[in-house]
Amino acid sequence: MSQQYSADSAPKSALVTVADRRDWWRDAVIYQVYPRSFADSNGDGMGDLEGVRSRLPYLRDLGVDAVWLSPFYASPQADAGYDVADYRAVDPMFGNLLDADALIRDAHELGLRIIVDLVPNHSSDQHEWFKRALAEGPGSPTRERYHFRAGQGENGELPPNDWESIFGGPAWTRVTEPDGTPGEWYLHLFAPEQPDFDWDHPAVGDEFRSVLRFWLDMGVDGFRIDVAHGLVKAEGLPDLGSHEQLKLLGNDVMPFFDQDGVHEIYRQWRLVLDEYSGDRIFVAEAWTPTIERTANYVRPDELHQAFNFQYLSTHWDAEELRACIDRTLDAMRPVGAPATWVLSNHDVTRHATRFANPAGLGTQIRLAGDRELGLRRARAATLLMLALPGSAYLYQGEELGLPDVVDLPDEVRQDPAYFRGAGQDGFRDGCRVPIPWDREGSSYGFGGGGSWLPQPAGWGELSVEAQTGAAGSTLELYRAALAARSEQADLGAGDRVEWLKAPEGVLAFRRGAFVCTANTGGEAATVRAYGRVLLASGEVTVTDDGEAKVPADATVWWIAD
Template sequence: MSQTAVDALLEAPSPALRSGWWRDAVIYQVYPRSFADSNGDGMGDLPGVRSRLPYLKALGVDAVWLSPFYASPQADAGYDVADYRAVDPMFGNLSDADELMRDAHQLGLRVIVDLVPNHCSDQHDWFQRALREGPSSPLRERYHFRPGKGANGELPPNDWESIFGGPAWTRTTNPDGTDGDWYLHLFAPEQPDFNWEHAAVQDEFRSIIRFWFDRGIDGIRIDVAHGMVKAPGLPDHGQRGRLRLLDGERLPFFDQDGVHEIYRDWRRVVEEYGGERIFVAEAWTPSVASTARYVRPDELHQAFNFHYLSTEWEAEALREVIDTSLDAMRAVGAPPTWVLSNHDVTRHATRFANPPGLGTQIRTPGDRELGLRRARAATLLMLALPGSAYLYQGEELGLPEVTDLPDAVRQDPSFLRQAGQDGFRDGCRVPLPWSGTEAPYGFGPETGGPSWLPQPAEWAALSVEAQTGDPTSTLELYRSALAIRRQHPALGAGASVTWLDAPQGLIAFRRDSEAGSFVCTANVTGAPIGLTAPGRVLLASSGAGGAVIEADTTVWWDVS
């Protein structure tokens, strides 16, 4: 987009920001270090994000969610926060954050920022003082410090394991050089867990929330929202082995009842700001019904639907998770949310390229053509459902997971610890291709400049520039789908889903409103399926659509 076009968008009258916007919003996740690099250092930054806001506006999204950009040693890509009120210099400064929010609002885009309340960085002032002052420091009560077991305290206080692999405890050294107590970290050792029973922790996060709402942000995404509160007494888990977050197991450090009182308190804070600011939960829970507890009327506004994200490309499984999600959210009056990818899981264009049953962390590229075809169909299916949808940067380009990154460039802390939950997450975090035929493909300002992770040579053909104007491209499919979703009266938050009779392997549902009706048909099989056309084709993920739905294809129909 030319600078003249950018200036025109910014100078145009500000669009009205819709009331209740979050109930059917399409929200785009920006991973700042991989989105756009303004200064050529190889790392994306806030000025880079700001320069690309017109692209997001033209794409058709309603809001932007920014992964952490706070001051951090970057032991876990910014999810180890040293100062929650400061921007890390690699991303810019507070003025850059303010200007980004101002430009976004002028374009009619909302801004959501990340908050990391389960843990902080081991370089946080509180934790550093707790170490310096030794076992008698009252600051240790703000974390989980415990004496070890064994004759000399040489064993961890319990058997909990880190999500990133290895013990969830690290032993400290006292100021006099002797072995000290242990501290809890459910993630990396550089990420000590807060003790949320301590009043100072509760007060501090209320203050942080107000700090960012006062600066004008529209919402907060809560990292590890199912964490924070631990079972009384920190009892042993009783089982060893790699933790899996959606296996239905009850864990003494996740999804404890006490988290809900925290969110009731936060809801009272957000309601001081007029009712249009929101909280979004990253809550990995055993069931959709458990997730619904986080979005009851006096708690949070939205929660990511990880059960949908992890569902295989299979008709009955998809229909079941859709029904379960709609029923659970209807019971608490919250909008359902839908998501296919994020910064922690293998991109869905690669997940769907592989055989079923491999989960959300996949190490092989699979059948690239099949994966993209299914990814496009899955996107249209998702965007046809009632509620809010989340997009992860680059999925609109059809980007696959980069599965062949050299070990030497990987930065995922769980890869370095071995046997962790998500040791290969770098593959979905490779910087975006914007333009040109040589790396960094417009990610940075100069051809041949650096990027913090290497980009594949084939991404030149997947850049924004290469796909713009090509009616067969994935980018133009997303632009068309989002435009139709915004315009069609039966799409968005309102109309419910009515399932239609369909041949085996075909998902078909209708959505009705007073102003018009809509049908979505998704063929999740590898062979064409014929049907009686229910109306006029609006959009097809593959081919032209019609009385025969091609393999792995979703078609939208207007039946008004």
């Protein structure tokens, strides 16, 4: 007699919190909230801190350990808050400091930790320092806090070097001096409204150590460091030469990314963090050429975690995945840091859409692809990720199986890359559409009115309300997976896996009494039944002779009887 198992086979017992456990971050599941798209408390179409606060019980019940908040600081919003005008203030569109304090306190009462975004590579052009730099003119002390340079050419009409912006176009903008004449140029690796700080100036380091203490005193549990690899530029700002635009993200050696000098900055920051109790952490957004370079950021006296973009970029292919997993674990083991796994975030195409398209299109896709295939692979990929040793990051809405919205009208798009006319083509708007909470309503429960980016028709059928309690839903799969992960000591812990023999296209590994089997192939595969099925992303049939039939693009968790 054969038996069939699905996502609903998993236990639904109480969750275990990590709120009081030291080194909680080594195997934590951290949920990214993009505040403007999570929950709107006042009906203005824009998510806010009070909205996030109201949904904290949902995140606790989902089973995550911590919440990472994308920027909510005072900002002109030229790049969705990653252009900060005041690092110690909340932008009015999100609330105020009292709202931030209440959110942090409520999260702690629920057993959740709060990680906030920090943007140290650049400020807004409306930051007081930069406004003073423009007003005071060439040679002023405040200009030394940014990268101001004279231009090339007979009258300084050409940029100081050939660097390009990540968003497309030159990485330099020429200013008009106080006397009205064309003057110096300033560096901005991103939008012109985001001038890069010069970290060689001591005032910059002093300021950011002060900012760290401000938010640590507010009670935050850590910082996600934006463009952590970009703070230090090569001496003399040498020309880049011919280069592919997409490689500017940091996947190749660059004079403005992953310079060795960044590590001294983080050693100083670690001293600040270690002054505070509560096991607080730093997480690096560090795009580097190799996972071995990424490991440099998480040495014992520097940061705690670094996003694994090599894993995020890996195709749904057993051989590629195994190689990336091995290389990641091998790189992190010597520095004593946990591996960190991620499949989606606010800067890349959601993995439910990425896996719906042919391999090789990268992480920047504006094609819907095969929705059913993409969701099936996304569910399987999530179970595989959550079975690996280390910490995992989830991006809001992925637990609902949300796809990218690929058909946004041009007039509503807001990604600055779109307006630059090159680079990434504004693809990021598609993964930032506000998430649906309810089946019906003008914004599907996001808020009382509309939403800052339009939600597609049918969004309600993917909502929290529609999926809660629904057998086989993606939301219930995530809930079951996180509950099982909290109960099984072998999940998340440790720094290695034991690979098992498996058919072509199938990954199988053991971790103590736990075994994970992932079929990345296009057809069902017959594998050994390693015990009882703890959880599966698709329907699995187990026979009396100790074998199991795993459908295409499915992952199974086993536990020894």
